[in-house]
Amino acid sequence: MSEMVVLVDENDREIGTEGKMEAHEEGRLHRAFSIFIFNSKGEMLLQKRAFGKYHSGGLWTNACCSHPKPNESVERAAHRRLREELGFDCKLTERFCFIYKALLDHGLMEHEFDHVLTGNHDGEIVPNGDEVSEILWIAIDDLKSEMRGRPDDFTEWFKIGISKLFEDGNTH
Numbered sequence: 001m002s003e004m005v006v007l008v009d010e011n012d013r014e015i016g017t018e019g020k021m022e023a024h025e026e027g028r029l030h031r032a033f034s035i036f037i038f039n040s041k042g043e044m045l046l047q048k049r050a051f052g053k054y055h056s057g058g059l060w061t062n063a064c065c066s067h068p069k070p071n072e073s074v075e076r077a078a079h080r081r082l083r084e085e086l087g088f089d090c091k092l093t094e095r096f097c098f099i100y101k102a103l104l105d106h107g108l109m110e111h112e113f114d115h116v117l118t119g120n121h122d123g124e125i126v127p128n129g130d131e132v133s134e135i136l137w138i139a140i141d142d143l144k145s146e147m148r149g150r151p152d153d154f155t156e157w158f159k160i161g162i163s164k165l166f167e168d169g170n171t172h
Contacts, residue, residue, distance in 0.1 A: 035119065049132070095118055
């Protein structure tokens with residue numbers, strides 16, 4: 001059975017469910033989340049998506065991002081995916097939401113109502129190789145420089161989310 005995502009309207013009200021691949025093939029608006037993790041030095045944790053991912057493989061992005069399952073809260077899903085992808089959990093705070101639509105590789109389209117959460121972590125990280133090919137702690141100024149110089153190395157949602165995170169004067 002295909003993994004399901006929660007379809008929503010522009011106000012994040014649930015309107016149904018659909019298979020994850022079908023939602024990405026049709027560009028249907030669905031609920032998602034993006035987690036930004038910082039350490040005590042103020043560095044941000046990045047992950048390079050595993051090359052075998054169904055889209056955006058090999059691109060750098062925020063610590064963790066995914067979709068809540070039907071009948072699963074964003075908060076519960078965020079903690080579940082942090083443990084599944086990176087082998088740790090931490091306190092998370094929801095900061096804001098945004099809607100975006102972007103064409104991806106493999107003929108897919110991302111159309112998400114994205115909940116952005118932030119957290120802090122200084123402990124061990126155990127990346128799941130099926131999800132993550134590399135991790136990196138990076139200073140914010142260095143990240144901004146990398147993104148200016150190589151924007152195609154980063155996921156679409158990360159570029160939007162980080163811009164909104166910093167435009168509010170918020171970092172963590």
